[in-house]
Every structure is written in structure tokens, then in C-alpha cells.
Amino acid sequence: MRLSRAFLPVLKESPSDAQIVSHKLMLQAGLIRQTSAGIYAWLPLGHRVLQKVEQIVREEQDRIGQEMLMPTIQPADLWKESGRYEAYGPEMLRIEDRHGREMLYGPTNEDMITALFRDDVKSYRDLPRMLYHIQWKFRDEVRPRFGVMRGREFLMKDAYSFDLDEEGAKKSYYRQLLAYLRTFRRMGIKAVPMQADSGPIGGKLSHEFLVLAPTGESEVFYDAAFDEMDLEREGLSYEDDAGLEALFEEVTSHYAATDETHDEARWDAVASADQRTGRGIEVGHIFYFGPKYSEAMGLKVSGKDGDMVTPMMGSYGVGVSRLVGAIIEASHDDNGIIWPEAVAPWKVGLVTMRADDAATVAAAEDLYAKLDAAGAETLYDDRDERGGVKLGGMDLMGLPWQVIIGPRGLKNGVVEVKNRRTGEREELTPEAALAKLTA
Amino acid sequence: MRLSRAFLPVLKESPSDAQIVSHKLMLQAGLIRQTSAGIYAWLPLGHRVLQKVEQIVREEQDRIGQEMLMPTIQPADLWKESGRYEAYGPEMLRIEDRHGREMLYGPTNEDMITALFRDDVKSYRDLPRMLYHIQWKFRDEVRPRFGVMRGREFLMKDAYSFDLDEEGAKKSYYRQLLAYLRTFRRMGIKAVPMQADSGPIGGKLSHEFLVLAPTGESEVFYDAAFDEMDLEREGLSYEDDAGLEALFEEVTSHYAATDETHDEARWDAVASADQRTGRGIEVGHIFYFGPKYSEAMGLKVSGKDGDMVTPMMGSYGVGVSRLVGAIIEASHDDNGIIWPEAVAPWKVGLVTMRADDAATVAAAEDLYAKLDAAGAETLYDDRDERGGVKLGGMDLMGLPWQVIIGPRGLKNGVVEVKNRRTGEREELTPEAALAKLTA
Incomplete structure (x- = not known):
């Protein structure tokens, strides 16, 4: 969505x-x-x-x-x-x-x-x-x-x-x-x-x-x-x-x-x-x-x-x-x-930190399509809003996983995957993030 | 069921x-x-x-x-x-x-x-x-x-x-x-x-x-x-x-x-x-x-x-x-x-004509288990009732397919598959019936 x-x-x-x-x-x-x-x-x-x-x-x-x-x-x-x-x-x-x-x-x-x-x-x-x-x-x-x-x-x-x-x-x-x-x-x-x-x-x-x-x-x-x-x-x-x-x-x-x-x-x-x-x-x-x-x-x-x-x-x-x-x-x-995964409204919250950065949007669109195709229920915050507002919204809504995509990480070929419950963050390639979230 | x-x-x-x-x-x-x-x-x-x-x-x-x-x-x-x-x-x-x-x-x-x-x-x-x-x-x-x-x-x-x-x-x-x-x-x-x-x-x-x-x-x-x-x-x-x-x-x-x-x-x-x-x-x-x-x-x-x-x-x-x-x-x-298949309560009605015949019951139990395992929704009339009563009930409830198992057919190695809408009946081996209903 x-x-x-x-x-x-x-x-x-x-x-x-x-x-x-x-x-x-x-x-x-x-x-x-x-x-x-x-x-x-x-x-x-x-x-x-x-x-x-x-x-x-x-x-x-x-x-x-x-x-x-x-x-x-x-x-x-x-x-x-x-x-x-x-x-x-x-x-x-x-x-x-x-x-x-x-x-x-x-x-x-x-x-x-x-x-x-x-x-x-x-x-x-x-x-x-x-x-x-x-x-x-x-x-x-x-x-x-x-x-x-x-x-x-x-x-x-x-x-x-x-x-x-x-x-x-x-x-x-x-x-x-x-x-x-x-x-x-x-x-x-x-x-x-x-x-x-x-x-x-x-x-x-x-x-x-x-x-x-x-x-x-x-x-x-x-x-x-x-x-x-x-x-x-x-x-x-x-x-x-x-x-x-x-x-x-x-x-x-x-x-x-x-x-x-x-x-x-x-x-x-x-x-x-x-x-x-x-x-x-x-x-x-x-x-x-x-x-x-x-x-x-x-x-x-x-x-x-x-x-x-x-x-x-x-x-x-x-x-x-x-x-x-x-x-x-x-x-x-x-x-x-913090939803337990079995009752979460969506499993993954996908966030673009910069909706005005073409590379960020392209990477997010690509990952969104792949998560969707793999059956991982994903809420994609594609709005033109400040990154902080989006992250706050995702924390509030409590989806078990957040995938955060921004220009800085993409330069190094990575996105950030955050576990809502533990707060742990990992930098992963988009492919590794996809594999982790659809395992 | x-x-x-x-x-x-x-x-x-x-x-x-x-x-x-x-x-x-x-x-x-x-x-x-x-x-x-x-x-x-x-x-x-x-x-x-x-x-x-x-x-x-x-x-x-x-x-x-x-x-x-x-x-x-x-x-x-x-x-x-x-x-x-x-x-x-x-x-x-x-x-x-x-x-x-x-x-x-x-x-x-x-x-x-x-x-x-x-x-x-x-x-x-x-x-x-x-x-x-x-x-x-x-x-x-x-x-x-x-x-x-x-x-x-x-x-x-x-x-x-x-x-x-x-x-x-x-x-x-x-x-x-x-x-x-x-x-x-x-x-x-x-x-x-x-x-x-x-x-x-x-x-x-x-x-x-x-x-x-x-x-x-x-x-x-x-x-x-x-x-x-x-x-x-x-x-x-x-x-x-x-x-x-x-x-x-x-x-x-x-x-x-x-x-x-x-x-x-x-x-x-x-x-x-x-x-x-x-x-x-x-x-x-x-x-x-x-x-x-x-x-x-x-x-x-x-x-x-x-x-x-x-x-x-x-x-x-x-x-x-x-x-x-x-x-x-x-x-x-x-x-x-006569239910259209998409809204039928079950796809298949499985009927034993003689609940007191061991071979009939064994064949029905086997087919029921296989239909179930293959995901074909099946209502199995395993009651000790007259065959005619069971068939009348299946017609009334309108499941798209009936599989009728009795001693006479089993002697020839077949069961009967009936299409509720057309009334067409086919004699098939249990394996062929299973294949037809789970195709």
C-alpha cells in the first residue's frame, strides 16, 4: 500500500x-x-x-x-x-x-x-x-x-x-x-x-x-x-x-x-x-x-x-x-x-528519506515492487514529507520492520533495516534486505 | 468435513x-x-x-x-x-x-x-x-x-x-x-x-x-x-x-x-x-x-x-x-x-452408498484424505444412512461435484463422479477422480 x-x-x-x-x-x-x-x-x-x-x-x-x-x-x-x-x-x-x-x-x-x-x-x-x-x-x-x-x-x-x-x-x-x-x-x-x-x-x-x-x-x-x-x-x-x-x-x-x-x-x-x-x-x-x-x-x-x-x-x-x-x-x-508480527497491519514499513531524490525514489519503488511480489505486506511511505515525520509515523504505527532508504546510504549501496521491537539497525544491500524480509 | x-x-x-x-x-x-x-x-x-x-x-x-x-x-x-x-x-x-x-x-x-x-x-x-x-x-x-x-x-x-x-x-x-x-x-x-x-x-x-x-x-x-x-x-x-x-x-x-x-x-x-x-x-x-x-x-x-x-x-x-x-x-x-463453484460451500460431496461395507468405507476414507490434502474442499457423508437419502441431501445442498462410492463400482475398480449442474456421470478410478477434481 x-x-x-x-x-x-x-x-x-x-x-x-x-x-x-x-x-x-x-x-x-x-x-x-x-x-x-x-x-x-x-x-x-x-x-x-x-x-x-x-x-x-x-x-x-x-x-x-x-x-x-x-x-x-x-x-x-x-x-x-x-x-x-x-x-x-x-x-x-x-x-x-x-x-x-x-x-x-x-x-x-x-x-x-x-x-x-x-x-x-x-x-x-x-x-x-x-x-x-x-x-x-x-x-x-x-x-x-x-x-x-x-x-x-x-x-x-x-x-x-x-x-x-x-x-x-x-x-x-x-x-x-x-x-x-x-x-x-x-x-x-x-x-x-x-x-x-x-x-x-x-x-x-x-x-x-x-x-x-x-x-x-x-x-x-x-x-x-x-x-x-x-x-x-x-x-x-x-x-x-x-x-x-x-x-x-x-x-x-x-x-x-x-x-x-x-x-x-x-x-x-x-x-x-x-x-x-x-x-x-x-x-x-x-x-x-x-x-x-x-x-x-x-x-x-x-x-x-x-x-x-x-x-x-x-x-x-x-x-x-x-x-x-x-x-x-x-x-x-x-x-x-510494537505489533507482534502475526497481527501487524503490514509487516514492513518502507520509507524514503528524500522524496525529491530520484535515485532514492527509484530504489524504493524497485524494492517495494519486489517485496510486494514476494508477498511481504508492505506499507510504502512515498509521500513528499520530511524523513523525520515519516519515521515517527512508522514508529507510531508499529510495523515490525522498517526499511529506510536515503541518498547517503545509497551512495554506499545500502539501505537501513530497523527492527521496531529491538531498535536494532542493519545496513544491507537492497537485495539482502529483500532476502531478510521475505525469508 | x-x-x-x-x-x-x-x-x-x-x-x-x-x-x-x-x-x-x-x-x-x-x-x-x-x-x-x-x-x-x-x-x-x-x-x-x-x-x-x-x-x-x-x-x-x-x-x-x-x-x-x-x-x-x-x-x-x-x-x-x-x-x-x-x-x-x-x-x-x-x-x-x-x-x-x-x-x-x-x-x-x-x-x-x-x-x-x-x-x-x-x-x-x-x-x-x-x-x-x-x-x-x-x-x-x-x-x-x-x-x-x-x-x-x-x-x-x-x-x-x-x-x-x-x-x-x-x-x-x-x-x-x-x-x-x-x-x-x-x-x-x-x-x-x-x-x-x-x-x-x-x-x-x-x-x-x-x-x-x-x-x-x-x-x-x-x-x-x-x-x-x-x-x-x-x-x-x-x-x-x-x-x-x-x-x-x-x-x-x-x-x-x-x-x-x-x-x-x-x-x-x-x-x-x-x-x-x-x-x-x-x-x-x-x-x-x-x-x-x-x-x-x-x-x-x-x-x-x-x-x-x-x-x-x-x-x-x-x-x-x-x-x-x-x-x-x-x-x-x-x-x-446448484452452486457456481466460486461460491459453493464445498467443491465436492463424497458419498458412501453402503456405510456397512468395509471396502467402500476404506476407499472413501482414502479418497477423502487425498482430496483434503490436495486442497479440494470436500464434504464427506460418512453417516450410516441409506444411499438414496445421502444423494438426495447432496443434490439439495448443491455442491458442484459428487463422488459416489459403492460396492458395485469398486468391484470394477471405479467410483462415480457426478456433475451437479449437468447431471453428467462418469465412472472413473479413484485416482482419475482425484486428478479430475484437483486439476
């Missing part, structure tokens, strides 16, 4: 009305713009990141489930059937349509998926199933803040599992546990699963995933074992029940807690060399709730012996739009965002 | 409450389920098609514009600023949030994109720009019907162009014209651009695209030239202004009209061998509206000479969810859907 033809507006000043760093950076670098309190438009830069995060979530979910898509607007009747309508409170955006029917903007989808499944599934042969969708949700927060971290309209992946019994439901849960660990690792962030309150049914089958970031909302305490967990080891696959159970045992055996659930006695039992503390941001929650919705909504299937069976369910959420903010909280410096 | 593990519910009976064939087939084959009047959940089968249609639209738009994403819920203030709020009528879903603020579920986005662009763009150097998004919209139809063809919550691609003058705006319009022609052709459907009412500003710069289908809502009359238009000819690219203008001249020179705009005198001038009539379904509309929104909302940029310039705008919509229904209207038979 050529910056001269792109809509990638950057603010000169850091916005003063944003309280946390991800919100500031998302506004300043032009990822989002607020359109109402707690509601944001995703500009092209932000949208590219959002799509990459979404796609990683999708790919891991596709290994264990099927994607579908439920609508944003739901009938109130569904929520009355499950008994949640009155209880939900003012965070639910309630709507009346032109015929006076009570509707709502879905904050979550347990009720609807249970009804859909109930209407089409009649036999034990159709279980187990895992279904998910990635759809915008709405929660009418009384004081939306922190940008996309606590917005009102937000993008969420929510999956739902249906099993014949608790034994089956556990396997579904373990599969999601592995999918979540792999999902966050692929994004280049550390997310620690922490046992969470599960109500009367869940037992140990409730985990929140917290991304570690110095500005996180909760204090966290965890065992270093989480950082070193081998998620690709032999015997660990979505089809291997024993391997999945062992993973679950491993996860639950290591200490991890927020300040709310912290237990000093168990913490003291962790070797002090393995004690890690920090702050965390919740980005996912997996949760087993058994027959709660299937019972309330009359979902039953005929069992093997002809008797009727009430499926056991679980739900598995990831805050997709929230993750974009959380990744920035976890990965930035004073100059701007 | 193995059907035994999939959520792909098929109805035994054709639903009696659906009035048009696409609605019937989408319910029966399990693409959608209604969750409220005119609001649908997309089950996995339907969602796969929706994603493919969406992706084709995205790829063509990416060649000429940048994707972004505006929220579904908009503040009423924006629409008051553009002067449309009161005028819009009861099709607008009006919402009050917990603080009593007037909001609405966006039926379209001219107002919002104009405001976003206005707040970030200040100079002629930042024009032209083409921005688009693919987002759910809501129109509170008084009598929603025909399934996703006239639903209330629907997925739309809407693009917006910003140019410094009318000359520039024309080029943006021509680019979209080509993008639309290519988009629909890639989907395997015939869509004819018809000059449409453009209000006082648009002149000739307003075209509706109608998919030809026997059950279409409008009668259409058009010149056979549209069927033969070469969209990949030399000199026709998004960067070639002369080629684009020639395309526009070509499109406007050929006769095409609905019954509403039909002109007998011009029709008679078309050689009778080239006269084509039929019925059509509107799936897209491109439209130049000049300074309508930029003026109303105070969007101005500094021009080359320091004077302030009001950008000229156009909007370009595609009904993405509607297209799924329109494609079915255009492509089905008495047995079910």
Missing part, C-alpha cells in the same frame, strides 16, 4: 481525553475513531489488525468446531424463555421495532444457540457438536471508557458446546483450553489461564485468560511454568483425549490467580524462582454450565436407549476487538505501538 | 411458509433459520456461502479502495446533521440508550463516513480516496419476506468515494463499474447494469445491477452484448482512465432496462437477435451524488490554490446476504441448489 493514496490519518498530538495507553495510541495512530460514547469506527489501519486477530481466532476454532453467524438483533421472547430477560438489567440495549415487538441487541448468545440447536437436533447421533460465531455484541455500559477495552459495541467470538454427558462436556472444554492457549500464543502475547468462579455447576471448568500487560486491570500471580508450556508436544492434539486431559491437569496444577482469587498459602508453595507477578487484562473466558440453558429451553435429544437426554453445554468467549487494545497494552514503547 | 460430525440440518419436507424458491431451499438445505420476522441465523452451510460471496466482493474492492468498519449503532445526531433523520421514516430502527440518547441501527453510512472523513482530511493531497466496509445493516421493513432477499438485518458492502471534482468522481465511478462487473462474473452469475434514476445530480452516473433469474422481481430487457463483454481485455485496468471511460461508454451504449424504465423505441433499435428478456433481482447499486453530504456536513479540504474545495462523493452498494438468495434463484433445479 502506498501511503500517498491511503486513508491512514495520524494525529500530531497525543489525544488528551484518552486515559490508557492503548486508547491513546489507537486514536493517535489512526486505528479507530469514536462515533458515539463507547462506539468506534475501525479505520483501515485498525481494521487490518482486527481482521488478523479475528482470523487467528477463526483458524483455531475451525479445528474443533463449525462457524455460523447469529444476528445482532434478538427477540426478547428468547430471553424470557431462558429466564434472563428481566434479570439482565440496563446493560442490555432494549429495542422496540415498528410493530412494538420487544427486541434487543445481543450481548451474548446462549439463549439463541440453544433454541436453534433444539429445533434441529433430535438424536444422540447428532452430538457432540461445537458451534461458534464471531459477531458484534452490545453492552450498554453506564460509563464506557478505555477505548475498545470497554466499549459498548464490541466484536466477540463465542463458541457453544453440546455434549451428551459431563464426560463429553469435559472433552469439549479441554479442546477449547488448548485452542485458547494456541490462539494467544500465535498472536505473540502471553495469556495465562486462571481458574475462575464457575457457579454451582462448573467445578474446575471455568477459566479466564488474562493477557499480561503492565497497565492491566487486575494484579496477577502465576507460576513461570505457564510461560514455558509446550503446546506442540507429541500426544497433544484435539483428537487425543488423554493428552488433552493431561494438559488440563497441568494447567490446573500450576498456580495462577488474580488479586481477587489470590491464595497466599498456595502462592508460598510455588518456588520463588518461579513466582511471576504482574498485571493482566481479561481477553477470554471458557465456562462449563451443564444443563442450565438446555433445561430452561427444553433442549432434549433421544438417547441411545430411547430415553430423552438433556445435553450438557459450555460457552467459550474471546473478546476480539478488546484483544487489539490488550495487545497494544502489552506491546508498545514511548514512540508507539 | 465429515457429515457425521457436522451441524448441517436438512429438513425432510419443503417448508410451506416460504413463498419463493431460494427461501424454501435455504431453509430446507439448512443454510438459515429465522430467529425473528425478517432476521436470520446463518447455519454453517449458509455461512460458508456467505463468507465466499463476501470474500469475492472484498477482493475486488481491495483493488480500488481500502476496507474499514463502521459500527452498526449510530447516533441520531449524525443523521440530523445531514438532514435525513426525520425524513427516513419507520424503516429506520430507532433506539434509545440507557441515558436516553437517540441512536439508530444504521441502514446505510453516507452520514457517518462523511463525518469521519471530514474530521481527518484537510488537504487536496489526501484525495481521491475510496473507502468501503462490509457490515450488517437494518431496515425495519413493514412486511419482511422472501427470506434473506428482503430481510430486516442484512449484510451489505457499501463503498464511498471522495474526489476533488466531478472529473475525478467519474473515474471513481468507472472503477466501481468495472469492479462490479468483475465481482458478479467471478461469482458465476449474470448481472446486468441498468441505468437508474439518479436524482438531480447524478446524470448518467447511477446504475443498478440486476441478477438474471426466472423468479426475479422485475422484468428486464437487455442487449446480448452484456453477456459477451470482455472484462479482461487489454487496456482495461483500474489504472487506465481511457480504458475505463471506454467501458462506461460501452455499458451505457447498450440497451438495458427494467419494466419501470423500459423505452420501446430504443428497444426496437436493438437487433432482434440481440434482444434478451427475462427477470432480474437487484443486488447492487452505484450512484454519484456529488456534494450532497459533503455540503450538508461541512466537509471541505484546502485546494491546490489555497481555496476551500467541497469533495464530490459517490456510493456503491452490494447486498451481500441478498446475493446468496439471488444466486439460488438464478441457479437451482427441482432437486435443490
